[in-house]
Amino acid sequence: xxxxxxxxxxxxxxxxxxxxxxxRGLVSERAITGETMLLNMGPHHPSTHGVLxxxxxxxxxxxxxxxxxxxxxxxxxxxxxxxxSYEKAVPLTDRMDYLSPMSNNMAFSAAxxxxxxxxxxxxxxxxxxxxxxxxRCASHLVWLGTHxxxxxxxxxxxxxxxxxxxxxxMFEMLSGQRMMSSYIRPxxxxxxxxxxxxxxxxxxLNDFPAKVDDYEALLTKNPIWRxxxxxxxxxxxxxxxxxxxxGPALRGSGVNWDLRKAQPYCGYETYEFNVPLGxxxxxxxxxxxxxxxxxxxxxxxxxxxxxxxxxxGPFRSENxxxxxxxxxxxxxxxxAVIHHFKLWTYGYDAPDDEIYNAIESPRGEIGxxxxxxxxxxxxxxxxxxxxxxxxxxxxxxxxxxxxxxxVAIIGSVDIVLGDCDR
Amino acid sequence: xxxxxxxxxxxxxxxxxxxxxxWGRTGAMWPLLFGLAxxxxxxxxxxxxxxxxxxxxxxxxxxTPRQADLLIVSGRLTRKMAPVVRQLYDQMAEPKWxxxxxxxxxxxxxxxxxxxVQGVDEIIPVDVYxxxxxxxxxxxxxxxxxxxxxxxxxxxADWA
Numbered sequence: 001x002x003x004x005x006x007x008x009x010x011x012x013x014x015x016x017x018x019x020x021x022x023x024r025g026l027v028s029e030r031a032i033t034g035e036t037m038l039l040n041m042g043p044h045h046p047s048t049h050g051v052l053x054x055x056x057x058x059x060x061x062x063x064x065x066x067x068x069x070x071x072x073x074x075x076x077x078x079x080x081x082x083x084x085s086y087e088k089a090v091p092l093t094d095r096m097d098y099l100s101p102m103s104n105n106m107a108f109s110a111a112x113x114x115x116x117x118x119x120x121x122x123x124x125x126x127x128x129x130x131x132x133x134x135x136r137c138a139s140h141l142v143w144l145g146t147h148x149x150x151x152x153x154x155x156x157x158x159x160x161x162x163x164x165x166x167x168x169x170m171f172e173m174l175s176g177q178r179m180m181s182s183y184i185r186p187x188x189x190x191x192x193x194x195x196x197x198x199x200x201x202x203x204x205l206n207d208f209p210a211k212v213d214d215y216e217a218l219l220t221k222n223p224i225w226r227x228x229x230x231x232x233x234x235x236x237x238x239x240x241x242x243x244x245x246x247g248p249a250l251r252g253s254g255v256n257w258d259l260r261k262a263q264p265y266c267g268y269e270t271y272e273f274n275v276p277l278g279x280x281x282x283x284x285x286x287x288x289x290x291x292x293x294x295x296x297x298x299x300x301x302x303x304x305x306x307x308x309x310x311x312x313g314p315f316r317s318e319n320x321x322x323x324x325x326x327x328x329x330x331x332x333x334x335x336a337v338i339h340h341f342k343l344w345t346y347g348y349d350a351p352d353d354e355i356y357n358a359i360e361s362p363r364g365e366i367g368x369x370x371x372x373x374x375x376x377x378x379x380x381x382x383x384x385x386x387x388x389x390x391x392x393x394x395x396x397x398x399x400x401x402x403x404x405x406x407v408a409i410i411g412s413v414d415i416v417l418g419d420c421d422r
Numbered sequence: 423x424x425x426x427x428x429x430x431x432x433x434x435x436x437x438x439x440x441x442x443x444x445w446g447r448t449g450a451m452w453p454l455l456f457g458l459a460x461x462x463x464x465x466x467x468x469x470x471x472x473x474x475x476x477x478x479x480x481x482x483x484x485x486t487p488r489q490a491d492l493l494i495v496s497g498r499l500t501r502k503m504a505p506v507v508r509q510l511y512d513q514m515a516e517p518k519w520x521x522x523x524x525x526x527x528x529x530x531x532x533x534x535x536x537x538x539v540q541g542v543d544e545i546i547p548v549d550v551y552x553x554x555x556x557x558x559x560x561x562x563x564x565x566x567x568x569x570x571x572x573x574x575x576x577x578x579a580d581w582a
């Protein structure tokens with residue numbers, strides 16, 4: 001077979017044309033003199049959770065400076081959305097935080113609804129809550145498996161992905177796609193839940209709590225796990241707040257801030273659940289919080305499933321200027337055909353106004369800023385994503401810990417590079 | 423007597439060195455532990471419980487390209503990441519194969535914009551393309567088996 005020749009010779013590739021002077025001010029003077037070592041971690045590294053590059057200055061094994069280099073997954077999603085009508089932008093939001101696409105859909109859809117002043121019927125809200133909490137579980141399961149692998153516990157991944165497959169199966173049932181579902185859309189959800197969804201999720205809710213106990217049995221009291229996690233990567237509450245950290249990374253430091261409680265959306269204020277808080281702000285506390293969040297999500301899901309059985313209203317807004325009519329209506333109503341045609345060709349106009357709306361994703365606050373133009377495409381869309389904030393705090397968090405702890409810290413703040421770079 | 427009488431009518435199995443080597447290569451093709459974006463999560467799913475890539479001798483992901491045979495480009499390739507991927511490919515020892523997993527890696531997918539390389543084949547040669555956004559683990563398995571078929575037909579002289 002034909003193998004393309006390298007564009008540069010090996011010698012050319014090895015030659016480094018940079019100068020240490022470029023790093024002056026970013027690393028300590030001792031690195032310039034060669035007293036400390038500069039180590040490049042990533043962008044190809046099994047434990048950076050994607051394509052993150054860290055430039056580390058090491059004194060022995062101790063981290064003196066940590067310089068994150070991001071942008072290896074910059075996809076231009078925000079720019080691409082500027083050229084799409086609002087409905088067509090939803091699939092692009094899926095691919096930002098690819099561990100919980102439902103949360104991205106929700107952040108964007110909720111912002112569009114706020115811009116349009118569009119109502120969402122009760123059944124739609126309940127289905128959304130179910131999707132968001134399932135997405136939280138699925139995301140935390142990936143976090144649990146990969147974090148454990150980073151710390152040397154191989155088998156947890158196999159347990160975690162076993163349950164995650166069941167959640168993805170439910171997403172597929174709802175939307176036809178395992179991961180990139182685009183299910184939550186402005187005005188409600190894409191379609192109603194299929195008939196076999198309720199028995200499936202009930203079976204899952206019945207099985208899952210015991211599985212969470214299994215994960216805990218593997219890790220919580222495991223002495224190796226505790227040694228690697230306790231007292232490592234401590235984030236003081238004031239540091240977490242100063243950097244704008246959110247989600248489990250903030251709550252691990254004991255700050256009670258959960259948008260589901262603080263600024264409820266989707267009717268979260270009507271569900272009974274607790275917000276687990278940590279005490280020490282270390283890797284172990286952040287682990288415990290996510291484990292507790294599994295259980296709190298189960299509480300919310302149980303309540304939501306009970307409500308879904310009794311609430312039989314429409315699953316998306318019946319304002320057909322913004323939401324398509326049911327497919328079954330297309331054969332009977334000329335008006336429905338016109339609405340459908342208009343929505344899937346032109347879309348709809350949104351006011352020339354700017355809004356910001358935030359929701360609680362598994363990683364923290366994911367906010368969406370939209371500036372409308374009065375026409376069918378936005379002037380600017382921006383996402384405030386938790387991973388970006390958490391990576392910006394890494395230099396402070398990592399300082400003084402060992403190189404091996406860096407892996408634990410990256411895992412514990414749970415970053416997704418697609419979420420950070422977009 | 424003994425073994426010879428039991429073997430009896432089995433006869434002799436003949437093969438060529440080429441076939442034997444290619445058979446061995448398909449049985450333990452170590453992939454590079456490398457993920458770019460969403461497809462990497464489906465790649466992880468393929469490695470984990472339900473799909474279990476170790477059935478194809480692929481459970482051993484090597485984090486260093488020097489020990490890997492197969493590069494699965496799983497996800498969108500940005501212009502900033504492209505030189506890194508090229509270097510990883512160059513560092514892999516021959517024989518080596520590349521699977522382009524997903525629409526973004528194959529042709530840029532939905533991202534026809536300033537940031538994304540429109541297909542990983544602009545910088546490295548690709549053996550098998552897998553469609554999907556992201557492809558299901560079954561699709562990845564099918565892609566890997568397709569690559570196995572291709573490898574079985576390869577001539578050793580081509581790699582020399």
